[in-house]
Amino acid sequence: MAPKTAEPMDTELAELPQALRWREWMARVEAVLFTASEPVGREVLARVVGRDCALDLLIEDIAAELVGRPYEIARIAGGWQFRTRPQHSAAIRAALGEGEAVRDLTQNEALVLTIIAYMQPVTRRAISRLTGREVSRDLIARLPGQALIARGPRSPEPGAPYTYVTTPGFLVQFGLETLRDLPDLEALEDAGLLKPAADIALDLPTSGEDE
Structure with a gap:
């Protein structure tokens, strides 16, 4: 049948x-x-x-x-x-434990993620230029582990390095419908959530630490 x-x-x-x-x-x-x-x-x-x-x-x-x-x-x-x-959120964490929550980004990770979100597709070399310090592959690698970024198209610059872009998981984690909903950079600076570019002086690991 x-x-x-x-x-x-x-x-x-x-x-x-x-x-x-x-x-x-x-x-x-x-x-x-x-x-x-x-x-x-x-x-x-x-x-x-x-x-x-x-x-x-x-x-x-x-x-x-x-x-x-x-x-x-x-x-x-x-x-x-x-x-x-x-x-x-506090009640959920108390009931389910801290392990259920998404790991908080470090200050360095948050800075790199912010640059990728606003400048994508962007290479690691370009991120280093924007921060004024060499950004390690190890630091970049921690963000895909949280499903926040992924490799984008190769850059046309010499050596054709990979670029980095945000993922749909980035939108979900930060409650955004599209990337157009990202707050204005000047608004972030005015609110004290992001230092002006001239004042950024983070202790980013150098590329030699992970080569």
């Missing part, structure tokens, strides 16, 4: 009144987001709703119902994802 083929999902729900149809679409989208471990894109969510569904308005309605809950829907890396609200 041939296996039974699953019937296609009725996404239009034309037999339902408009209000009930909207509620069913909301439930479907919320279920998909709840089970997904990564941000879910528009094209995926469109598979469970009707062609005329205003997906952005639908998600706004779901988000409105989550007000007061310890989690929310965030627009991240070109899609949507459930995430816990920042004010509950």
Whole structure:
């Protein structure tokens, strides 16, 4: 006996009144987001709703119902994802342990990651020029270990060295939808989160330490 083929999902729900149809679409989208471990894109969510569904308005309605809950829907890396609200991070760490949290970046790693995020694709040599110190391969190698950067295309400069770019994981970890959401560098300096380039004097390891 041939296996039974699953019937296609009725996404239009034309037999339902408009209000009930909207509620069913909301439930479907919320279920998909709840089970997904990564941000879910528009094209995926469109598979469970009707062609005329205003997906952005639908998600706004779901988000409105989550007000007061310890989690929310965030627009991240070109899609949507459930995430816990920042004010509950201490409770999560207390329950699950520090090992569940993402390792904090060192000051040197944060500086290099910032340069890659704003200047990508960028070579290690260019990063060294911007910091005024030689940046080691070992320091660069620690960032892919956290799924924050990856190798980009080779540079056209002599020797054709690899460049470095940020990954979708970078957007997820920092809660950004796209790289266009990166804060302005001057705003970071004004807020005291980033020193002006002329004042950067970090103890970056030299390339000779890892050759």
